[in-house]
Amino acid sequence: xxxxxxxxxxxxxxxxxxxxxxxxxxxxxxxxxxxxxxxxxxxxxxxxxxxxxxxxxxxxxxxxxxxxxxxxxxxxxxxxxxxxxxxxxxxxxxxxxxxxxxxxxxxxxxxxxxxxxxxxxxx
Amino acid sequence: xxxxxxxxxxxxxxxxxxxxxxxxxxxxxxxxxxxxxxxxxxxxxxxxxxxxxxxxxxxxxxxxxxxxxxxxxxxxxxxxxxxxxxxxxxxxxxxxxxxxxxxxxxxxxxxxxxxxxxxxxxxxxxxxxxxxxxxxxxxxxxxxxxxxxxxxxxxxxxxxxxxxxxxxxxxxxxxxxxxxxxxxxxxxxxxxxxxxxxxxxxxxxxxxxxxxxxxxxxxxxxxxxxxxxxxxxxxxxxxxxxxxxxxxxxxxxxxxxxxxxxxxxxxxxxxxxxxxxxxxxxxxxxxxxxxxxxxxxxxxx
Numbered sequence: 397x398x399x400x401x402x403x404x405x406x407x408x409x410x411x412x413x414x415x416x417x418x419x420x421x422x423x424x425x426x427x428x429x430x431x432x433x434x435x436x437x438x439x440x441x442x443x444x445x446x447x448x449x450x451x452x453x454x455x456x457x458x459x460x461x462x463x464x465x466x467x468x469x470x471x472x473x474x475x476x477x478x479x480x481x482x483x484x485x486x487x488x489x490x491x492x493x494x495x496x497x498x499x500x501x502x503x504x505x506x507x508x509x510x511x512x513x514x515x516x517x518x519x
Numbered sequence: 520x521x522x523x524x525x526x527x528x529x530x531x532x533x534x535x536x537x538x539x540x541x542x543x544x545x546x547x548x549x550x551x552x553x554x555x556x557x558x559x560x561x562x563x564x565x566x567x568x569x570x571x572x573x574x575x576x577x578x579x580x581x582x583x584x585x586x587x588x589x590x591x592x593x594x595x596x597x598x599x600x601x602x603x604x605x606x607x608x609x610x611x612x613x614x615x616x617x618x619x620x621x622x623x624x625x626x627x628x629x630x631x632x633x634x635x636x637x638x639x640x641x642x643x644x645x646x647x648x649x650x651x652x653x654x655x656x657x658x659x660x661x662x663x664x665x666x667x668x669x670x671x672x673x674x675x676x677x678x679x680x681x682x683x684x685x686x687x688x689x690x691x692x693x694x695x696x697x698x699x700x701x702x703x704x705x706x707x708x709x710x711x712x713x714x715x716x717x718x719x720x721x722x723x724x725x726x727x728x729x730x731x732x733x734x735x736x737x738x739x740x741x742x743x744x745x746x747x748x749x750x751x752x753x754x755x756x757x758x759x760x761x762x763x764x765x766x767x768x769x770x771x772x773x774x775x776x777x778x779x780x781x782x783x784x785x786x787x788x789x790x791x792x793x794x795x796x797x798x799x800x801x802x803x804x805x806x807x808x809x810x811x812x813x814x815x816x817x818x819x820x
Contacts, residue, residue, distance in 0.1 A: 398806075
């Protein structure tokens with residue numbers, strides 16, 4: 397089972413008010429499992445981001461071989477990847493470089509992959 | 520696994536009505552069309568999968584009562600796990616009721632001395648509210664005196680409110696094998712989920728089988744209230760041809776998740792922590808389902 401209280405704290409490690417704005421863990425259908433936002437963004441933003449990014453992921457993931465997805469928008473940047481059977485998304489504002497975002501996502505993914513795989517229905 | 524449950528009491532005391540509401544999905548108003556029970560009506564109620572309650576609804580008319588205590592004595596009173604005796608609070612034949620009760624107690628102590636005895640003081644809705652407590656206490660005293668050396672558990676009930684569910688939940692709870700281990704597992708589940716409270720209901724009757732709480736709640740009667748409310752909702756859904764599967768109720772203070780759990784139970788999880796997302800809790804419920812399914816099936820074997 398998931399320790400739903402601890403997950404946001406783990407995700408919070410990636411947050412740094414100067415660069416990352418939010419970290420989300422969600423299911424393929426867009427429903428949020430856990431999220432952590434920087435003090436500047438609101439919880440509602442996270443829910444909207446989850447819904448839209450999961451949709452974009454599933455749209456591009458034609459052959460089920462998509463590893464990372466980087467989205468560059470006018471006012472923000474997103475990196476999405478798969479962890480066990482969930483989706484992990486790290487997003488920031490326009491000033492952060494993609495390399496840093498991707499590295500953070502990669503590290504979080506490695507850290508979470510093993511424990512999350514052990515949870516049924518998430519494998 | 521069969522458990523024999525005797526339902527006895529004077530004629531018109533409400534035995535068949537109670538049974539119909541709890542086990543046959545009647546609403547209180549539907550019971551008006553029930554007639555007199557002739558001799559003994561047997562029903563087999565499946566509870567929690569493998570547990571079968573062999574319910575003997577014994578007609579309460581004088582003639583039948585005579586035959587139960589004489590010719591059918593062994594047949595009726597042997598191998599009984601639970602005796603439920605219903606007292607009608609409005610009855611004018613007070614002394615006679617107690618006398619009949621005493622005879623039944625005698626028959627039980629001779630044939631099934633380990634049976635659990637529950638006395639339901641029924642039709643409490645016909646008593647003015649301010650008199651209910653005192654009346655119940657007096658009646659309870661009287662019943663305890665009459666039952667010696669056996670010790671019954673007394674409940675006050677009415678088909679028009681949640682007291683009916685409280686009494687029947689307690690009765691059924693006493694029949695579930697390994698209920699302590701079930702509660703222990705539910706405690707663990709509650710802790711891992713970080714839930715305020717977790718309640719397990721039986722699927723068909725919505726009687727509370729078990730519960731676990733991390734936060735103390737001031738309303739002691741919440742379980743039966745929830746049983747009544749959810750059962751009514753469930754019944755109105757089926758009347759509109761809609762199949763009730765799951766429900767999430769959320770406000771600024773809490774979120775309640777009611778979902779089908781194992782093949783014979785429903786679970787209700789109350790969360791008051793706003794940082795925990797609905798999906799996380801739903802996922803945990805999913806994960807726990809398979810674990811409990813195995814466990815409950817082995818419990819009823």
